[in-house]
Amino acid sequence: MIAAAAIPRAARTPRGPRPHRDDVLVAAAGAAGGLLLWAFELNSRPLWQTGPRWLVLLPLAAMCLATLSRRFGQPYPLLLGTVAEVADLTVGSLLATMVLFTDVLYAAVLYGSARLSRTVLRTSVVVSVLVSAGLLIAFRNPEMLLVGAACAGVLVVPTTSGEMIRNHRDKAAAERLRAEQTALLAELDRKQAVGAERARMARELHDVVANHLSAIAIHSTAALSFPEPGAGGATRDALGVIRENSVQGLAEMRRLIGLLRNADGPEEPTATPSLEGLEALLRRARAMAGDGRTFALADHRPRGERLPAPVELAAYRVVQEAVTNALKHAAPGAVTVALDRDAARPDTLGIRVRSPLGDTPVDDGAPRAPGAGAGLVGMRERVELLEGELTAGPADGAAGERVWQVHAVLPAPHEAEPAVDGSAADGSARRPGKHGTSEKHEKREPERDR
Structure with missing residues (x-):
């Protein structure tokens, strides 16, 4: 029974x-x-x-x-x-x-x-x-x-x-x-067209950009091999920074070319930048600044914390773009990068990058580093893919000075939680759960060309 x-x-x-x-x-x-x-x-x-x-x-x-x-x-x-x-x-x-x-x-x-x-x-x-x-x-x-x-x-x-x-x-x-x-054939045609375009882009990047980066790396290495004519320490340091950045840019370019050519593979290779590389990023920024600007990292996260791969990649790219903008536009002073978890929202990662604005208005017609304004758009797209929040614009610093602040909040459950699929590297795969997903855009105050 x-x-x-x-x-x-x-x-x-x-x-x-x-x-x-x-x-x-x-x-x-x-x-x-x-x-x-x-x-x-x-x-x-x-x-x-x-x-x-x-x-x-x-x-x-x-x-x-x-x-x-x-x-x-x-x-x-x-x-x-x-x-x-x-x-x-x-x-x-x-x-x-x-x-x-x-x-x-x-x-x-x-x-x-x-x-x-x-x-x-x-x-x-x-x-x-x-x-x-x-x-x-x-x-x-x-x-x-x-x-x-x-x-x-x-x-x-x-x-x-x-x-x-x-x-x-x-x-x-x-x-x-x-x-x-008919729909299946149209989808196959679309995929073939996308694959052909990806292959064309990969060829262009390899034949033009990658070759120029290779030439920069080779010539800077050759220049470093010459004996110093007197007090040439600063010149050699500058050449070392040029070589290091060109080699790293060449590696990133090769990774991007491989991604474009491998249309059927994962959308992002497994060896992607993470938050562990922020110290090296800021070290290169210090070597490139050389005009009174300093770069400091304040990581207030728990020691040894691991985040999902899409979150780590997006956070690294946000910091990288903000630091690059600081190198282009920031006044002399301290550039700070802070990572923390909000006590009220423990499943989110807060990223705050502050750079000094100085007393000179940004849009005064003075010469500045070239920029197309695509950096802020790229940061916003990466954050929105993870359903996070991003604000960028002038703000008040701790001592009352005016600073340019980039503030991003990303949903970041611990790696043990299945909310994020780690196989996607740029957040284009399954999205994590919504942790405060209200959409914010940059402040419409006068912006620098970033």
């Missing part, structure tokens, strides 16, 4: 196909109408006078059973209905039985196999013609043609209607299949 109770009910009692609700209603209406006609003796005269009157109800019951199963199990419902109709004509025909038989014929053509549909349609036409011709020859009375027309109405009309609806249904299914195939 215990073992039997543990087995699910669906496994203990498998059920076959069930009658459709409309078929149940049709069978019930036919049975009720037949009983009403039988009660008022509104049935045709039987071929012989012997036998009880209730025999006419047996073909009616069989026809109702065939109606219940008309959508499945063909041709058996058709065979049962045909036998019931022949019996009905023998013992005294009820109009309800004949009407149900026309529905069984219609269903056999519509729901049966293609071979059965063709056979029923041809047979109905042949039987109608034979009955009409036989009655006309036997009785030699033109009025027998009316009986043949009635026979055609019972046999040919429902089968022809079923064939027309079946053809329409098959045509609609073929059109849907054709539309799906």
